[in-house]
Structure formats: structure tokens, C-alpha cells
Amino acid sequence: MVRLIFPAALRAALFVLALTLLPSGFAAAHHVLGRPAYSLNEDSNTPPGTQYEVQIGEYVVTYMAYPAFPRPDSPGRINFYASRIDDGTPFDGEVTFKVRDDSLLSGIFGSGEQETLGTQQPDDNVFRQGFLFEEEGDYMISVEFEAAGEPYIVDFQLRIGEPTPYGILGVAVALVLAALLAVSLIQRRRAMAGKIRGVHQARNR
DSSP: OOOOOOHHHHHHHHHHHHHHHGGGOOOOGGGEEEEOTTSSOTTOOOOOSEEEEEEETTEEEEEEEESSSOOTTSOEEEEEEEEETTTOOBOOSOEEEEEEEOSTTHHHHSOOOOEEEEEEOOBTTBEEEEEEESSOEEEEEEEEEEETTEEEEEEEEEEESSOOSOOHHHHHHHHHHHHHHHHHHHHHHHHHHHHHHHHHHHHHO
8 A cells, every 4th residue: 555645745755846947948949149260369278178089971070069058148169170080181171060958848938949050161271150148057069060971960069157066866756755745645535525525325224
């Protein structure tokens, strides 16, 4: 027999659930602005906060985001480099940078639509795209280019502002608490329905 969760436990579960979900609010994608390629001082010695190197198709690509800790209303820059795996020849076509919201709740409340940050030509084999976000949040940067008639799309995560205090573990805990709450409410309704039926049957005897 499943024991019901007492009201105090339910209140605690709801409190934890609220604390877990509220800090992970989403930021609408239209609050980001593409900037010219040199919006961040090229002479800056600030190390990148995000750096990836992945292989996709015939190319190996490198992605770096500056500064180390991008903040709302502060300019930043993405450096992107692509070269062929077989002979190391750098890609010299156009690269388009796009962005969309990547927060936990974006699929529920957000549109999920992408916005174009800009299309860049290579400068010394590096594609540079500036950006400025008005709101903090988790974003997904998509880098798109075409080589030999084949389209390439590479996605990279970008965090703007302070990291959320609750990560994947917090979300998992919130989901478990929500499930427990739902089970408790269902069990309570069934118990109340059973009591009502029992009262009616006793009166009809």
C-alpha cells in the first residue's frame, strides 16, 4: 500500500521545486544582437571562456568564445576556424552564425526560433562574429557553411551571465518531486472518493 505524503512534505516538495525551476528561466532569442567582427578588442589577452574542437564530415572545426565569462549588455566575440581533415586546407567560403535559446523551459514557453547573428568572410583563415546579449541565459550558437555542395552545421553552447545554481541534478530532483506530488494527489483523491462511496453505501442500507 502506498502511503500518502503528508501536507508538510508536499509544501517542502513544492518549495524545492520552485527553487529549482525559477533560476533556470529562459531568455528570448530576440534579445541578442549581432555585432561587427571586431566588436571586441583584438589586442585583448583575455582567454576564451569556451573552446571546442570537433570533426564533422571532411572538416575539423575549432570554436572559441570571448571573453572568458560573457555578461549581458557586454560585447563578445566568436572565433571559428575550419580546415580539411585530409590536407589541412583552410575553408575560405562564407560562414553564417545563428543563435537560439537553449534553456530548459525554452521548449515550453519559447519559440525555439533561430536568429542570424551575421555572415562572415575569413580573415587570416579565421571567421570572427561579434555578439551582444541583453539577457543572461543559456544559448545555442549554430555555425553553418557549405563546402563541395555539402551543408555543414555545428552547434555550440554559450552561457551568458552567472551559471545557474541548479544544474541537471537539480532538474532531475525537481522532476522526481513533481512526480511524487502527482502520485500523492491522485492517491488522495482516490481515498476521498472511497470514503464518499462508503458513506453513501452506509446511508442506503
